[in-house]
Amino acid sequence: MSLAAGTRKHALDGPRWPARAAGVRQPPLVLVALALAVAALVLLPLIYLIIRASEAGEKFRTLLLRDRTLEILINTILLSVSVAITAAVIAVPAAWLVARTDMPGGRWLSPLFALPLVIPSYIGALTFIVILGPRGELSRWLEKSAGIEAFPSIYGFWGSWLALSLFTAPYVFLTVSAALQGIDPVHEEAARSLGKGSIESFMRTTLRQLRPAIFSGMLLSALYAVSDFGVVSLMRYDSLTRAIFVQYQASFDRSYAALLGLVLVAFALLLVGAESMLRDKAVYYRIGSGVARQRQPRQLGWKKAPALLFAGVVLLLSLALPLIVLVRWLVRALRRGESFDQLLTVTGNTLVLGIAAALITTAAALPVALLAGRYRSRIGAVIERTTYIGYGLPGIVIGLSFVFLGANYLIQLYQTVPLLLLAYMVRFIPQAVGSTKSSLMQVNPRMEDASRGLGRSWTATMARITMPIAMPGVLAGAALVFLTVVKELPMTILLRPTGMDTLATEVWTASSDLRYGEASGPALMLILVSAIPSAVIFARARQTAMRGDA
Numbered sequence: 001m002s003l004a005a006g007t008r009k010h011a012l013d014g015p016r017w018p019a020r021a022a023g024v025r026q027p028p029l030v031l032v033a034l035a036l037a038v039a040a041l042v043l044l045p046l047i048y049l050i051i052r053a054s055e056a057g058e059k060f061r062t063l064l065l066r067d068r069t070l071e072i073l074i075n076t077i078l079l080s081v082s083v084a085i086t087a088a089v090i091a092v093p094a095a096w097l098v099a100r101t102d103m104p105g106g107r108w109l110s111p112l113f114a115l116p117l118v119i120p121s122y123i124g125a126l127t128f129i130v131i132l133g134p135r136g137e138l139s140r141w142l143e144k145s146a147g148i149e150a151f152p153s154i155y156g157f158w159g160s161w162l163a164l165s166l167f168t169a170p171y172v173f174l175t176v177s178a179a180l181q182g183i184d185p186v187h188e189e190a191a192r193s194l195g196k197g198s199i200e201s202f203m204r205t206t207l208r209q210l211r212p213a214i215f216s217g218m219l220l221s222a223l224y225a226v227s228d229f230g231v232v233s234l235m236r237y238d239s240l241t242r243a244i245f246v247q248y249q250a251s252f253d254r255s256y257a258a259l260l261g262l263v264l265v266a267f268a269l270l271l272v273g274a275e276s277m278l279r280d281k282a283v284y285y286r287i288g289s290g291v292a293r294q295r296q297p298r299q300l301g302w303k304k305a306p307a308l309l310f311a312g313v314v315l316l317l318s319l320a321l322p323l324i325v326l327v328r329w330l331v332r333a334l335r336r337g338e339s340f341d342q343l344l345t346v347t348g349n350t351l352v353l354g355i356a357a358a359l360i361t362t363a364a365a366l367p368v369a370l371l372a373g374r375y376r377s378r379i380g381a382v383i384e385r386t387t388y389i390g391y392g393l394p395g396i397v398i399g400l401s402f403v404f405l406g407a408n409y410l411i412q413l414y415q416t417v418p419l420l421l422l423a424y425m426v427r428f429i430p431q432a433v434g435s436t437k438s439s440l441m442q443v444n445p446r447m448e449d450a451s452r453g454l455g456r457s458w459t460a461t462m463a464r465i466t467m468p469i470a471m472p473g474v475l476a477g478a479a480l481v482f483l484t485v486v487k488e489l490p491m492t493i494l495l496r497p498t499g500m501d502t503l504a505t506e507v508w509t510a511s512s513d514l515r516y517g518e519a520s521g522p523a524l525m526l527i528l529v530s531a532i533p534s535a536v537i538f539a540r541a542r543q544t545a546m547r548g549d550a
Helices: 003-013 029-054 059-065 067-100 106-118 121-132 137-146 157-182 186-193 198-227 230-234 240-250 255-280 301-335 343-374 378-387 395-408 417-440 445-453 458-487 490-495 503-512 516-549
Strands: none
Touching: 029 255, 029 343, 029 378, 029 395, 029 417, 059 067, 059 255, 067 106, 067 157, 067 198, 067 240, 067 255, 067 301, 106 157, 106 301, 106 516, 121 137, 121 157, 121 230, 121 301, 121 503, 121 516, 157 198, 157 230, 157 301, 198 240, 198 255, 230 240, 240 255, 240 395, 255 395, 301 516, 343 378, 343 417, 343 458, 343 503, 343 516, 378 417, 395 417, 395 490, 417 458, 417 490, 445 458, 458 503, 458 516, 490 503, 503 516
């Protein structure tokens, strides 16, 4: 076959990939078009906020600088920073104890430390209120047994901080645990041979190398705290998300709510930028291609007791206590004759929304991940970063923007499942993009080049070579989207079709009316449903760690 004929064949069967020596691969136009369409959808909520806030006109500056706005912003900053720091204080020692020491039961403690991810934070906050609240079970017991009446209130900052710290610590734990698997312990062992204690050795060597992973996990915790609606509402803490929702419900002029939304987005993006700067300055890697030394578990000795006490307290508050309280509520409700007739229907609605959102979001993330992960192009990098705006757009902001879009321009889609799924996609696409891209980058480009050299089209190469290898990461991303969708509260409240309840909205409605027994069934079912994708995510993390060990 002549060179001209080969060139004509490639032009007919799809976009041609130049040889590696020729430079950068050129992405197919259809791939660029699809990725641009996804980026445009992600930008819709931000455009809405800008347009709606601009309607305030001359009042914009007055509203922005009013004392109430500043107070709410300070509250949000204080909460998010405190939660991120506390989550790291909990998770980093836990990850080190499990990964690097002879702590008893370490093999079982690792998944237990990550398991609070399946418990929605607002459910955890609800159980804390019932146990630790002013008229909670603990305060009543102290008043009856010890005569203590003035029990500190859990409402406000302290309750929000406690709940969000405990239920976002697994984000830091997972990132730090994965990083520990790839860090050579030789530096820490060298420090100990020079007479440094175990804690000092860890602080001076391993902790320095863990900084990128710690900052990454802390960013997730901080962004979760910034975007949280359920916990701050139950705890009556005036953060930006709660203020936006109250302003939206109480006023016909939504300009101030949009302005608060812009402030919230700006702060969230500031957090992302700060984490990126800190992470870029904290790059540590091994020099040379040698094999890392085999890890020898650190002997804790007499420190095993305080280490187990630490683990026990964390797991009691973040895992055991919520489950025990929910089971007690369920037993009491069943004894009262509560039937939970709608539980199966509500569970079905939740599964349908979760599965549909995972499929749509993963499909939307695929062209973005392919463009960013398989081609070194500026447009791919820009589009990928644009999709990550979803991390800086809290659910309530996206929900409000799609309410406006549906009520004014997409009337046929207003309060329908497709519009709700579109909002889910905008919010959670970064999770699918990140996981899918990381898997695609593990595919050797020479395998694709070989496939193309054998005459297969670009589409066939993707279907037969690239995607089968990347599929574990794609499934992990879909599982993560499913996990977050089934727990999502503000967007579901604002956009769900009339009469279509989910497990999250059932828990919220019942708990808002203090019907805790009725909330127990949906809450436990929600935890059970969340455990399924969590198993997929944990299995993926374990496989990654095993490859790191190898």
